[in-house]
Amino acid sequence: SFASAKIAVHGWLCWGALYLLAAGVSLTSETRWPCPQPCRCNTVLLEANCSHRQLITVPDGLPKDAKLLNLTNNKIKALAQQQFQLLTHILHLDLSDNDLVLIEVEAFLGLQNLLTLHLARNHLKFIPVGAFAGLPKLKILDISSNDILVFLDFTFRDLPALQFLTAADNDVVFISSQAFSGLASLQELHLDGCNLTAVPTEALTQLGGLRSLYLYRLGLTTLLNYSFRHLERLKELVISDCPWLETLSGRSLFGLNLTSLTIQHANLSAVPYIPLHHLVYLVFLDLSFNPITYIHGNQLGDLLRLRELHLVGGSLLRIEIGAFRGLLYLSVAFQSVGTLRNLGLDNNPLACDCRLLWLVQIRPNLDLGGNSPICTASVHFHGLNFLDLGEDELPGVLTCRPARILTMKRQEVRVDQGHTVVFHCNAEGDPVPSVYWLNPQLKPVSSTGRIWALSNGSLEIRFAQPQDSGTYHCVASNAAGNSSLPASLQVRAFPKSFRHPSHLKGWFFPSGTLLIAVTIGLMSFFSSVSVCFIFMFFWSKSKGQIKHTATIAYVPRRAMSSSKGGAGNHTETSRFTMKLI
The missing domain is CATH 2.60.40.10 (Immunoglobulins)
Incomplete structure (x- = not known):
């Protein structure tokens, strides 16, 4: 009947209104973040912070839109294959200060946008080939302060964009010749290992674009010839804490165009003049904390661009005349020169300021070779032999700001x-x-x-x-x-307020977001109801006069039960009238 059809349409429209209400609320679902119970999530920073939570595994249910994931200071021991496959938006991942001993192959697969990865201060002894698969954009990798013993062939082959790699404070005993294969973009490398008795030359040849190289705690006794071949772009080389390093072979630095060289805390007894001879672009040279006793004359003249020479913590006894001849831009840093007895500083561009007060103090016991130092780099005292000045005049000359x-x-x-x-x-x-x-x-x-x-x-x-x-x-x-x-x-x-309430079962609702969700939902509800009534009004007008009541006949259950056992077929019917809205 017409009335029944009208009731059905009305019911359908009401269910539709409820559906639209649900849809209105769901419009804001993108602002909701699933956040595992131990973690703290921030939708503004797009960060999931799970640090200091005593976690033993990477938690499930991390927000898929997160860009920063902090898992530091937990007790995670292993990373399984494709551990982060759903977190495709992560840019920065920090797993430092855990108990990691195992990283499975393709553990980071899926993190195709990752830029930085920190694995410092764990217990890794080696990294399997393929562990870094799926990280085409990674630029910074920190695996320092682990227990890494070896780097196998192609360990880093899946990191074509890597620019910075630090593996300092490990116990490396072997680096395979192809370990760094694939690191075409690497700019800076930090290596460490007391048990390496030679520079890993073959492995380093894979790093043609390297700019800075830091080698710490190596068991070197000498640097062999061509130790750094094929590193033409290297500008900074630091070799430190190598107590057995006594000599540098004549061509050990051949092929390099360094601007900065540091060899400190070693056992060099003399300045390595021959290996330094060709480094015409060298600006900074630090040979501190070596038992160097002499600086010979006319040996450093080829280092035309040298500006700084550091010999702090040495055992200097003599600096010969002409030691720094030709070094027009040089400033020298000494320390503990109380044992110095011979010093030749003539024909050098000395700047007469407070930095030469040490020379005045040891002058009575010093042999200057008959040639007094002259100020040539000071505008106000050009040509002055400051040692001829009296003690009352010196404070006005050797001054600094x-x-x-x-x-x-x-x-x-x-x-x-x-x-x-x-x-x-x-x-x-x-x-x-x-x-x-x-x-x-x-x-x-x-x-x-x-x-x-x-x-x-x-x-x-x-x-x-x-x-x-x-x-x-x-x-x-x-x-x-x-x-x-x-x-x-x-x-x-x-x-x-950023932490999700327990009754929301992991869904994160900032108060502003919830208010917007409710507002949009109510607007959607009232809009849908209005559309329903307008539609019903025009539809009913098109069908003629509207009936405001409907009479419905029905058979009561007790009448049906009694009729089954009766002799006749008469069945009692009932009626009721319903008002239509």
């Missing part, structure tokens, strides 16, 4: 977890001061890593964490004195 930080206003920054912070520090003085930063534990901040000191004197803290909070100190220093400036950082951890 102490280092001074230009802006002494204390910097205080408060940020939410995950943000990047930059502190600035500019200084002046004569001579030009060096600028470095101390962390809240008063330890120097390195020039690499998540917290690093920039070359322009600034400090950058990337993806700040609550444990980074504290007071950092910028220190500007020169020969005349130091100046420091504190900078305070307060990193707010995720507030409780």
Whole structure:
């Protein structure tokens, strides 16, 4: 009947309205984040923070849209195959300070957008070939402070975009010749291992684009000829903490075009003049903490661009005349020169300032070879033999301007977890001061890593964490004195409002998002109901006069039961009238 059809249509429209209400609420489902119970999730920063949660495995149900995943300071021991396959948007993954002993092949498969991966301070002894498969965009890899013993062939072959690799503080005993194959973009490499008795030359030949190489704690006794062949683009070489290194073969550095060379905390008894001979682009040379006793004359003249020579912590007895001849831009750093007896400084571009006060103090016991040093790099005292001046005149000649930080206003920054912070520090003085930063534990901040000191004197803290909070100190220093400036950082951890309530079973609802969801849902509901009534109104007009009541006949259950056992076929019927809306 017409009335029955009208009731059916009305019911269908009401169910449709409820469906639209549900759809209205679901419009905001993209702002909801599934977040495992132990973790804290932030939809603004797109970060899932699961640090310090005593986790033994990577938790399931991590938000698929996350870009930062912090799993530090847990007890994760292994990474299974395709452990992160659903987290395709992750850019930064930190697994430092866990108990990792095993990374299975293709463990990171699926992280095709990953840029940085930190695995420092775990217990890895080796990394299987294929462990880094599926990471075509990775740029920074930190596997330092593990127990790695060997690097096998093609360990890093799946990392074509990698630019920075640190494997410092390991116990490497062997590096296969093809271990670094595939690292065509690598710019900086840090290697460590007391049990390596030779530079891994064959492995390094795979790194034609390398710019900086750091070798620590190697068991070297000498550097063999052509140890660094095929590294034509290498600009910085650091060899440190090699107590058995006594000599450098004549062609050990052949093929390099270095601008910076450091060989410190070794056992060199003499400056390696012959290996250095061809390094005409060298600007910085540090041979500190070697038992070097003599600097011979006329041996460094080929290093035309040399600006800094550091011989701190040595055993200098004699610096011959002409030792620095031809080095027009050189500044020299000595320490513990109390044993020095012979020194020739004539024909050198000396800058007469407070940096030469040490020379005045030891002058009575020093043989200058009959040639007094002359000021040639000082505008006001050009041609002056400062040793001829009396003690009352020297303070007005050998002067420096102490280092001074230009802006002494204390910097205080408060940020939410995950943000990047930059502190600035500019200084002046004569001579030009060096600028470095101390962390809240008063330890120097390195020039690499998540917290690093920039070359322009600034400090950058990337993806700040609550444990980074504290007071950092910028220190500007020169020969005349130091100046420091504190900078305070307060990193707010995720507030409780960001954590999902237990009754939502893992779904994350910021209050603003919930309000928007409810508003949109109500708007959708009222809109759908209005459409229903308008549709029914025009449809009923087209069908003529509207009936406002309907009479329905029905048979009661008790009448049907009694009729089954009766003799007749008469059945009692009932009727009721229903008002139609």
